[in-house]
Amino acid sequence: MAEYETVGHDVxxxxxxxxxxRAAIAAVEGSGLTVGVVCKSLLGKAHxxxxxxxxxxxxxxxxxxxxxxxxxxxxxxxxxxxxxxxMAELHxxxxxxxxxxxxxxxxxxDRTPDGRILQRNFGGHKYPRLAHVGDRTGLxxxxxxxxxxxxxxxxxxxxxxxxxxxxxxxxVAGAFGYDRERGRFRLFRAKAVVLATGGIGRAFRITxxxxxxxxxxxxxxxxxxxxLQDMEFVQFHPTGMVWPPSVRGILVTEGVRGEGGVLRNxxxxxxxxxxxxxxxxxxxxxxxxxxxxxxxxxxxxxxxPELLTRDHVARCIxxxxxxxxxxxxxxxxxxxxxxxxxxxxxxxxxxKKLPSMYHQFKQLADIDITKEAMxxxxxxxxxxxxxxxxxxxxxSTVPGLFAAGECAAGLHGANRLGGNSLxxxxxxxxRAGEYxxxxxxxxxxxxxxxxxxxxxxxxxxxxxxxxxxxGPYQIQQALQxxxxxxxxxxxxxxxxxxxxxxxxxxxxxAQRVSVDGNREYNPGWHTALxxxxxxxxxxxITRCALERRESRGxxxxxxxxxxxxxxxxxxxxxxxxxxxxMQLSREPIAPMPDALRAxxxxxx
Amino acid sequence: xxxTTVEKATPGAAAGAAPPSATNxxxxxxxxxxxxxxxxRDYVTEVTPGMVVLDAxxxxxxxxxxxxxxxWNCKAGKCGSCSAEINGKPRLMCMTRLNDxxxxxxxxxxxxxTFPRVKDLVTDVSWNYRVKKRIQxxxxxxxxxxxxxxxxxxxxxxxxxEFRKCIECFLCQDVCHVLREHQKQDAFIxxxxxxxxxxxxMHPLDVADRVPELKEAQGIGYCNITKCCTKVCPEGITITDxxxxxxxERVVDEFxxxxxxxxxxxxxxxxx
Numbered sequence: 019m020a021e022y023e024t025v026g027h028d029v030x031x032x033x034x035x036x037x038x039x040r041a042a043i044a045a046v047e048g049s050g051l052t053v054g055v056v057c058k059s060l061l062g063k064a065h066x067x068x069x070x071x072x073x074x075x076x077x078x079x080x081x082x083x084x085x086x087x088x089x090x091x092x093x094x095x096x097x098x099x100x101x102x103x104x105m106a107e108l109h110x111x112x113x114x115x116x117x118x119x120x121x122x123x124x125x126x127x128d129r130t131p132d133g134r135i136l137q138r139n140f141g142g143h144k145y146p147r148l149a150h151v152g153d154r155t156g157l158x159x160x161x162x163x164x165x166x167x168x169x170x171x172x173x174x175x176x177x178x179x180x181x182x183x184x185x186x187x188x189x190v191a192g193a194f195g196y197d198r199e200r201g202r203f204r205l206f207r208a209k210a211v212v213l214a215t216g217g218i219g220r221a222f223r224i225t226x227x228x229x230x231x232x233x234x235x236x237x238x239x240x241x242x243x244x245x246l247q248d249m250e251f252v253q254f255h256p257t258g259m260v261w262p263p264s265v266r267g268i269l270v271t272e273g274v275r276g277e278g279g280v281l282r283n284x285x286x287x288x289x290x291x292x293x294x295x296x297x298x299x300x301x302x303x304x305x306x307x308x309x310x311x312x313x314x315x316x317x318x319x320x321x322x323p324e325l326l327t328r329d330h331v332a333r334c335i336x337x338x339x340x341x342x343x344x345x346x347x348x349x350x351x352x353x354x355x356x357x358x359x360x361x362x363x364x365x366x367x368x369x370k371k372l373p374s375m376y377h378q379f380k381q382l383a384d385i386d387i388t389k390e391a392m393x394x395x396x397x398x399x400x401x402x403x404x405x406x407x408x409x410x411x412x413x414s415t416v417p418g419l420f421a422a423g424e425c426a427a428g429l430h431g432a433n434r435l436g437g438n439s440l441x442x443x444x445x446x447x448x449r450a451g452e453y454x455x456x457x458x459x460x461x462x463x464x465x466x467x468x469x470x471x472x473x474x475x476x477x478x479x480x481x482x483x484x485x486x487x488x489g490p491y492q493i494q495q496a497l498q499x500x501x502x503x504x505x506x507x508x509x510x511x512x513x514x515x516x517x518x519x520x521x522x523x524x525x526x527x528a529q530r531v532s533v534d535g536n537r538e539y540n541p542g543w544h545t546a547l548x549x550x551x552x553x554x555x556x557x558x559i560t561r562c563a564l565e566r567r568e569s570r571g572x573x574x575x576x577x578x579x580x581x582x583x584x585x586x587x588x589x590x591x592x593x594x595x596x597x598x599x600m601q602l603s604r605e606p607i608a609p610m611p612d613a614l615r616a617x618x619x620x621x622x
Numbered sequence: 623x624x625x626t627t628v629e630k631a632t633p634g635a636a637a638g639a640a641p642p643s644a645t646n647x648x649x650x651x652x653x654x655x656x657x658x659x660x661x662x663r664d665y666v667t668e669v670t671p672g673m674v675v676l677d678a679x680x681x682x683x684x685x686x687x688x689x690x691x692x693x694w695n696c697k698a699g700k701c702g703s704c705s706a707e708i709n710g711k712p713r714l715m716c717m718t719r720l721n722d723x724x725x726x727x728x729x730x731x732x733x734x735x736t737f738p739r740v741k742d743l744v745t746d747v748s749w750n751y752r753v754k755k756r757i758q759x760x761x762x763x764x765x766x767x768x769x770x771x772x773x774x775x776x777x778x779x780x781x782x783x784e785f786r787k788c789i790e791c792f793l794c795q796d797v798c799h800v801l802r803e804h805q806k807q808d809a810f811i812x813x814x815x816x817x818x819x820x821x822x823x824m825h826p827l828d829v830a831d832r833v834p835e836l837k838e839a840q841g842i843g844y845c846n847i848t849k850c851c852t853k854v855c856p857e858g859i860t861i862t863d864x865x866x867x868x869x870x871e872r873v874v875d876e877f878x879x880x881x882x883x884x885x886x887x888x889x890x891x892x893x894x
Contacts, residue, residue, distance in 0.1 A: 059693070059695055060747065064695075065695070067701045121772065123760065124760035124762070126779045126783055126786060154700070157700065165754070165760065169755070169759050228701075264670065264673045264674060265697075378698060382698075491683070491688065492684075495684075535689030539741040540688075
């Protein structure tokens with residue numbers, strides 16, 4: 019049997035992005051418990067660092083008409099009403115306090131003229147709501163959490179990957195993984211575990227996500243017996259870079275449009291005015307002038323159609339490209355340079371408001387965004403689905419196993435609004451950490467099943483024993499291409515059935531994968547081990563997308579292009595059946611309390 | 623430690639790794655090895671428009687050397703993971719365009735020199751994390767408003783926001799001769815953490831005093847302002863002029879200015 023080191027914590031947090039760090043802080047502060055954090059990268063490098071636009075919270079610093087009710091109703095409308103309404107309520111109510119708390123821990127947000135936290139416009143938010151620091155809000159958030167957390171006595175296991183969760187009967191008992199640097203196995207005993215592993219973007223070829231986003235949390239939870247939900251809802255962010263090839267998919271923040279950037283096709287037309295969905299018509303500007311005034315803070319103006327929800331904008335871009343009105347490299351134009359017609363010192367203004375975008379395009383694409391339009395197109399960005407959790411506690415269907423942030427489902431329903439992710443991480447990271455600590459206090463130590471450990475270790479080492487198998491990168495790339503082509507932004511029944519066959523074949527190939535070298539910092543081996551998670555979530559996305567025979571939010575079916583009201587009453591939930599197969603069910607959405615129903619009616 | 627011999631890598635045995643055509647390829651001379659030693663190896667790989675060094679390394683990893691160790695995350699200059707020395711210069715691999723390099727000659731890619739080597743391009747940067755833990759944490763003044771919030775002007779936060787752009791790539795630590803040549807890690811925290819201290823000291827809300835630590839444990843006196851750190855900062859932070867020199871002035875004011883010392887005795891320490 020393979021050797022392993024054993025460590026023990028009362029609460030184990032897997033993932034050290036915004037949700038993981040916030041959960042760890044909540045679990046340790048004042049609890050007297052021991053808390054460990056496992057992260058695949060170095061501390062402070064998690065995907066949160068890439069978030070650009072801001073944190074949505076109805077602070078009402080810029081527009082005093084904002085409050086939790088408007089935020090709640092914006093979130094539900096954006097999610098097409100299949101959100102977990104309790105999460106949407108808690109999120110809207112608690113986000114302002116979570117943002118202020120960051121300031122108390124040292125975050126320095128951009129300011130209003132009267133010295134409060136400045137807020138900016140973003141897609142789907144009725145009022146300027148995003149607290150931000152230029153276009154590097156994620157960095158500010160992760161650094162603030164990191165610098166606060168390091169003084170709290172949390173044990174951080176940097177560059178460690180979890181291979182499997184361990185259970186004691188029904189409840190969670192810990193996790194088993196390896197350190198990436200030396201390749202040595204490590205057993206983590208824990209009374210409660212919080213998953214905060216982020217998303218699944220690496221299942222697709224074009225993505226804004228880093229190598230870490232291999233669906234670990236979703237897959238670990240699923241194999242541990244937890245239910246997943248809404249996996250068909252993947253968000254394709256409308257504006258990723260498209261040229262040059264090596265940068266394809268890198269995010270271009272929605273903040274560009276929030277600051278007045280417009281989308282144009284090859285004919286120079288602002289095509290977003292051509293297709294405004296009925297449920298947003300009353301909130302949308304009717305001409306470019308009104309849209310511009312909105313971005314400049316005119317409270318009487320309505321938002322420009324570029325700031326419609328991401329799912330809609332992404333599909334409009336696809337339509338322009340498909341109908342031959344795209345840019346030379348298969349995108350459309352995003353133009354912020356045009357504001358020089360309206361603003362003095364426009365170039366300086368753009369560099370101040372969007373410094374990372376300015377540098378990103380200048381350095382990677384030789385484009386000066388203060389002078390020229392950017393070429394942009396959709397990129398896989400976020401998964402709304404994930405681990406099914408209780409809205410208050412964030413506990414999954416497995417006792418003691420919690421999930422927060424992107425790897426949990428519910429808050430965003432069928433489509434996430436920009437800015438609601440960073441606030442999600444804070445609100446539900448804190449809740450998950452607190453409830454996990456409470457669970458750990460109420461329950462004694464669990465017993466780890468060492469036979470599960472031995473099996474996981476043996477399986478992990480198998481790729482070294484094969485000499486003739488295929489390399490892991492080729493399988494990963496084939497999976498990414500399959501998902502991109504067949505389960506991407508526009509989906510069809512026959513394509514997805516074909517995808518299922520291909521995923522199956524890739525699973526067989528993955529079982530024969532072989533790697534070179536030894537266990538020390540071996541990316542080939544790491545990639546081989548990630549394949550299992552990627553294949554699990556690829557299958558989950560595809561099966562759920564086949565099941566939802568309608569179009570809603572991030573899920574668009576070419577063969578069922580309309581929304582079907584009968585699909586608005588349930589979530590698609592998957593569980594691992596006893597025979598190991600993926601089992602789907604339709605779980606009814608609990609009726610919304612009258613008070614929340616009244617809020618939605620009131621907000622229109 | 624590193625030797626200078628160059629071995630030829632055997633062409634990739636992996637499926638699909640056809641030998642690249644002569645017209646648009648480049649040679650990457652990549653350091654392979656671990657803490658016990660290693661050597662440069664040459665890899666020839668295809669070059670496509672807009673490629674950065676990290677793309678080339680990934681391509682080599684996928685096609686020829688699956689176990690080539692490299693850290694990376696965002697591939698957009700935001701996370702500071704992929705620091706290395708490219709043709710001898712400390713840079714982020716993800717922000718170094720191939721068309722800015724002379725591809726007629728091999729492009730050398732090696733790990734940062736200041737930190738212990740782990741494997742290939744990966745180094746042990748854990749010292750940085752230990753240093754940060756020792757620095758006195760952010761300590762805000764009581765809130766300004768009854769609702770527990772503070773008021774700050776944009777002009778007051780601008781200065782500190784510059785420092786908070788730091789992505790912790792540690793390239794400034796890598797290039798700093800106090801750490802790189804003289805290995806004063808026990809006595810000097812390096813430019814990254816002087817920037818960190820500056821961000822705390824100049825934070826409009828912070829009330830802690832880190833000046834005594836700066837002089838003693840943090841060794842600010844070791845910096846002789848050669849500005850190498852400023853030159854390599856991928857975020858363009860004016861490390862020396864805006865962070866280190868003002869901190870040095872604070873140390874001088876507090877410890878070497880006799881009049882200031884007298885004033886201090888009779889009045890509360892004034893803070894900017």
